[in-house]
Amino acid sequence: MQVMEAAVAANPWPLRRERAAELAERYPHATEMLRLYSALTLVQEKALQVIPPSSDVAEFAAQHVIPGIVDVTVEAGPPVLRDGVIEVFCSADLVELVQTWLDGESLTPFETYLARASASPILEALSVSPSPLAGEGRGGGLSTKCPNCGGLPQLSYFAVSGEVLVSGPRYLVCSRCANNWVFSRMTCAGCGESIGTKLPIYQEQERFPHVRVDGCQTCRKYLLTFDLRRETRAVPIVDEIAALPLDLFARNQGLTKITPNLMGN
Numbered sequence: 001m002q003v004m005e006a007a008v009a010a011n012p013w014p015l016r017r018e019r020a021a022e023l024a025e026r027y028p029h030a031t032e033m034l035r036l037y038s039a040l041t042l043v044q045e046k047a048l049q050v051i052p053p054s055s056d057v058a059e060f061a062a063q064h065v066i067p068g069i070v071d072v073t074v075e076a077g078p079p080v081l082r083d084g085v086i087e088v089f090c091s092a093d094l095v096e097l098v099q100t101w102l103d104g105e106s107l108t109p110f111e112t113y114l115a116r117a118s119a120s121p122i123l124e125a126l127s128v129s130p131s132p133l134a135g136e137g138r139g140g141g142l143s144t145k146c147p148n149c150g151g152l153p154q155l156s157y158f159a160v161s162g163e164v165l166v167s168g169p170r171y172l173v174c175s176r177c178a179n180n181w182v183f184s185r186m187t188c189a190g191c192g193e194s195i196g197t198k199l200p201i202y203q204e205q206e207r208f209p210h211v212r213v214d215g216c217q218t219c220r221k222y223l224l225t226f227d228l229r230r231e232t233r234a235v236p237i238v239d240e241i242a243a244l245p246l247d248l249f250a251r252n253q254g255l256t257k258i259t260p261n262l263m264g265n
Contacts, residue, residue, distance in 0.1 A: 012124075013045040019235040023242040027207075030242040033263045036076045037241055040262075043068035044121040051125045058102060058119070062094035065118035084110035104150075109264055116176075116262055123149060123177035143181065144172075144189055151176030152259045153189045156214065157226040157236045168229070173236060175259040189214070190221035190258045202249060210234055211243050213250045222255040241265070 017038045024034040047068065052060035070089045074082050088097070088110050101107055101115035127148050145152060154175035159168030171180045172189055187194045193216050202213040210231035215222040224243055226236040240261050247257065247265045257265075 011045070013041045016235055016238050017041050019233065019238045020241075022233070023238065027242045030244060032076075032078060033241050033244075034238070036073065036078075037238065037263070039072035039076045040069060040117055043072055044117075048121055048125050052122065054126050057122050057126075058095050058098040061098045061115075061118040061122055065122070066094055066098075066114060069114060069117045081110070081113065084108075085114055088114055113262065113264065120176055120178070120262075124179075127177040127179050142184055142187060142192055144183075144192060146172075146174035146177065146179050147181055148179035149174060149177045151179075153183075153223060154259050154261060155224050155226065155236050155240050156183065156189060157228055157234075160228045160232060170225075175261075178237065188216035188219060188221065189223055190216055191219035193218040200253075202246070202253070204246060204249070208243055208246060211239065211246060213246050213255075215250060215253065215255050220255055221258050222250045223258045237261075 020034040020038045020041075024031045024038075027034075043065065047065040066089070070085055073085045077085070088108075092111065097107070097111055098115045098119050101112065101119060107115065151174040153172035156170055156172050158170055170183050170185045172183045173180055183189060184194070186196055186199060188199060193199060198217040200215045200217065202215065203209075203211070210227045212225050212227075213222050214225045224240055224246060226234050226239055228234055228236075231239075241263055244265050250257070
């Protein structure tokens with residue numbers, strides 16, 4: 001098991017594509033986004049055969065990753081995303097664009113998509129974070145920001161434990177570098193609220209038995225949490241794309257996601 005997990009950590013892209021293909025068949029509403037995601041991972045994996053120094057992330061992403069991201073988005077993305085990405089690609093200073101995202105400054109949705117799709121995999125490759133399936137993480141306690149890069153959490157998951165009826169520790173996954181870190185089970189990942197009555201949980205057992213919405217009435221934020229004991233094949237950052245109906249439900253409850261995913265949901 002440790003050998004397999006090490007291999008996934010070193011090259012997570014094939015497993016993510018496999019899961020995306022599986023979910024595209026299961027959830028028709030997410031087929032287009034999952035196919036686009038699969039195409040993006042091919043570009044990301046190929047570009048990262050050579051990992052640049054951390055000081056060259058923006059320039060490397062602009063020169064070696066963004067062109068491929070634009071190509072597959074034009075080929076496989078929805079028209080609105082395709083047109084928006086083309087406009088950004090033709091008009092923006094791409095190095096400055098990526099650096100702005102790295103600095104955590106505000107960008108338009110199309111700019112964010114292009115910068116994140118190109119730079120986030122580089123940050124992941126530069127990180128010492130294990131795979132989201134590895135069952136271990138860096139940092140811990142009540143840190144609501146990534147101890148590796150300071151990014152906000154994208155989602156959380158319960159790892160598989162050694163006991164059949166017990167779920168493992170809860171981990172947050174960074175929206176920037178995909179680092180995993182241990183986090184308290186009944187605590188808001190947005191503001192740290194820990195009063196149970198202020199932390200509503202929503203689920204749709206029929207379609208998404210391994211996913212739930214963890215909301216917070218204090219900060220009005222939410223994220224999706226995945227239980228790997230219920231679905232051992234789950235790859236949370238891929239499964240999140242398919243769980244769009246839960247995002248829509250959370251929004252209808254007046255909640256805002258801590259961090260939208262790569263596809264803007």
